[in-house]
Amino acid sequence: MTAAIQISFDGRTGVYLFSAICFVLALKALSSPRNARYGNLVGVAGMVVAIVVTFLVQDPGHDWVIGAGMGLGALVAVPAARRVPMTGMPQMVAIFNGVGGGAAAVISLTDYVQGLSAGVPAQKGVEVLFALVVGCLSFSGSMLAFAKLQELMTGRPVMYPGQQVVNALLGLAVVGLGIVVVVSPHLAPMLALAAVALALGAGVVLPVGGADTPVLISLLNSFTGLAVAADGFVLGNMVLVVAGTLVGASGGLLTKMMSDAMGRSLPNIILGGFGAAPAAGPDAVAGTEGRSVRSGEATDIGTLLAYSRKVMIVPGYGLAVAQAQHVAVELARALESKGVEVAYAIHPVAGRMPGHMNVLLAEADAPYEDLIEMEQANDQFSSTDVALVVGANDVVNPAARDNPGSPIYGMPILNVDGAANVVFLKRSMRPGFSGIDNALLYDPKTVLLFGDAKDSLTKLLAAVKAS
Amino acid sequence: MITDAVDLLVIFVLAVFVGFEVISKVPSILHTPLMSGSNAIHGIILVGAMTIASQAHGSLQMSLAFVAVFLSTLNIVGGVVVTDRMLDMFKTRQQPKAQGRAGQDGTGK
Numbered sequence: 001m002t003a004a005i006q007i008s009f010d011g012r013t014g015v016y017l018f019s020a021i022c023f024v025l026a027l028k029a030l031s032s033p034r035n036a037r038y039g040n041l042v043g044v045a046g047m048v049v050a051i052v053v054t055f056l057v058q059d060p061g062h063d064w065v066i067g068a069g070m071g072l073g074a075l076v077a078v079p080a081a082r083r084v085p086m087t088g089m090p091q092m093v094a095i096f097n098g099v100g101g102g103a104a105a106v107i108s109l110t111d112y113v114q115g116l117s118a119g120v121p122a123q124k125g126v127e128v129l130f131a132l133v134v135g136c137l138s139f140s141g142s143m144l145a146f147a148k149l150q151e152l153m154t155g156r157p158v159m160y161p162g163q164q165v166v167n168a169l170l171g172l173a174v175v176g177l178g179i180v181v182v183v184s185p186h187l188a189p190m191l192a193l194a195a196v197a198l199a200l201g202a203g204v205v206l207p208v209g210g211a212d213t214p215v216l217i218s219l220l221n222s223f224t225g226l227a228v229a230a231d232g233f234v235l236g237n238m239v240l241v242v243a244g245t246l247v248g249a250s251g252g253l254l255t256k257m258m259s260d261a262m263g264r265s266l267p268n269i270i271l272g273g274f275g276a277a278p279a280a281g282p283d284a285v286a287g288t289e290g291r292s293v294r295s296g297e298a299t300d301i302g303t304l305l306a307y308s309r310k311v312m313i314v315p316g317y318g319l320a321v322a323q324a325q326h327v328a329v330e331l332a333r334a335l336e337s338k339g340v341e342v343a344y345a346i347h348p349v350a351g352r353m354p355g356h357m358n359v360l361l362a363e364a365d366a367p368y369e370d371l372i373e374m375e376q377a378n379d380q381f382s383s384t385d386v387a388l389v390v391g392a393n394d395v396v397n398p399a400a401r402d403n404p405g406s407p408i409y410g411m412p413i414l415n416v417d418g419a420a421n422v423v424f425l426k427r428s429m430r431p432g433f434s435g436i437d438n439a440l441l442y443d444p445k446t447v448l449l450f451g452d453a454k455d456s457l458t459k460l461l462a463a464v465k466a467s
Numbered sequence: 468m469i470t471d472a473v474d475l476l477v478i479f480v481l482a483v484f485v486g487f488e489v490i491s492k493v494p495s496i497l498h499t500p501l502m503s504g505s506n507a508i509h510g511i512i513l514v515g516a517m518t519i520a521s522q523a524h525g526s527l528q529m530s531l532a533f534v535a536v537f538l539s540t541l542n543i544v545g546g547v548v549v550t551d552r553m554l555d556m557f558k559t560r561q562q563p564k565a566q567g568r569a570g571q572d573g574t575g576k
């Protein structure tokens with residue numbers, strides 16, 4: 001190695017150090033509402049300098065491959081990420097995480113192929129295998145999570161007899177093939193290992209229910225981070241180790257926080273079956289058999305709202321699907337102009353991603369002070385005249401509080417049943433995302449207004465203005 | 468450039484601790500943007516894909532490297548744009564109130 005190359009390599013290490021610092025600062029800033037936007041920019045800065053310096057210092061012979069790959073990638077990613085509506089964001093995180101895992105796996109495979117042709121494959125066995133297996137897991141798992149959220153397939157848990165056994169066998173096959181690859185380095189067992197890891201990723205995600213998918217995506221995000229770190233070991237690249245490990249560790253912690261916010265334990269989520277078992281049904285809705293629901297007219301409910309002192313709007317996924325946030329905020333303004341006190345009670349995991357509702361309502365210019373977090377909201381329901389539940393179900397289901405037999409028992413909920421009246425805007429009597437029936441729907445103080453959330457809110461708005 | 472596995476192991480262990488410490492308290496409304504932001508950060512795997520591409524020989528390795536570059540670019544670009552769109556919703560209200568009505572674009576940035 002000449003001195004010149006030595007110096008440029010040192011320069012690269014310095015730039016990578018700068019990038020690593022950027023990533024730490026980015027994660028830090030992303031954890032506080034005030035600095036979050038700045039956090040993303042710092043992260044971008046760290047990435048751009050690392051990419052530019054890597055491009056500059058390495059052998060330019062194959063730059064056209066890199067240019068073509070990056071050009072095509074940007075051409076696909078920018079419009080996809082831009083055009084998707086806010087409701088589709090969870091899927092997009094899943095798919096962009098999955099391709100990262102896929103990239104990590106392909107890199108590991110390519111390094112292995114390069115080693116084979118150079119005759120030194122076994123030297124760095126474990127990191128290569130780890131990156132391949134975890135990258136493949138993350139890829140197939142994320143793609144399946146995408147398919148579930150995008151409703152390309154059912155969002156419900158997919159279960160079959162002996163599923164855990166099959167997954168365990170796949171896990172054992174991964175370990176076994178890993179040993180085979182280490183003992184006898186050939187391409188065929190390596191490819192078999194990748195295939196089994198892909199199958200395992202899909203097998204693990206299949207039984208996870210729709211409501212748990214965001215937590216799962218967070219876990220897979222953490223996995224991709226670890227695969228990237230392993231590639232950092234494979235390639236002897238410091239910035240990959242730092243960035244991958246940061247994401248792996250913080251992603252793991254974030255996954256824990258998210259599952260805590262839903263009152264679910266991680267093993268529970270992975271083992272799945274949430275809301276799939278019809279056996280849970282009869283228990284959960286005990287006492288609702290033969291009872292009927294009360295469905296109301298928009299004009300009556302509008303009058304009820306207009307002559308209340310205090311209305312609490314409880315948004316859920318239905319609001320997001322119908323893109324009804326603007327009408328909801330308009331309704332709140334109309335009520336306020338009539339002297340009604342209005343606030344939004346935000347369950348931390350309402351919708352399909354934590355913070356989903358905050359984002360939507362902020363988009364519709366709802367005053368930030370009016371978005372009340374769960375604890376404060378629960379203190380206020382007893383003094384609330386009407387709780388207006390817009391397309392939410394599981395997060396207000398009293399079974400989570402009262403029925404130890406219910407699969408969602410223990411999940412913190414909004415106690416809307418404490419309000420004097422409860423109005424549900426629902427598309428149909430179909431149970432919520434988790435597939436669990438809600439006894440509150442049958443409560444005598446509950447009124448239902450069926451229909452698309454946006455239509456229903458528009459009708460209510462007209463009724464409030466008229467009264 | 469550090470290529471020593473032991474040095475990298477030290478960096479790895481320290482990074483684990485930093486990763487845990489740095490996000491010790493996150494309000495639930497930021498869980499999703501944080502996940503999306505860290506998703507963008509592991510897109511730095513593009514650096515690895517570029518390294519692989521520069522060392523590639525023959526059409527198999529070249530094709531694999533191309534796929535790796537393509538996938539990691541999707542990760543990095545998509546991750547950043549999605550995060551940016553999520554965080555767009557957290558803009559403070561005051562300044563868009565004043566100008567936001569006038570024009571759809573070009574305000575608030």
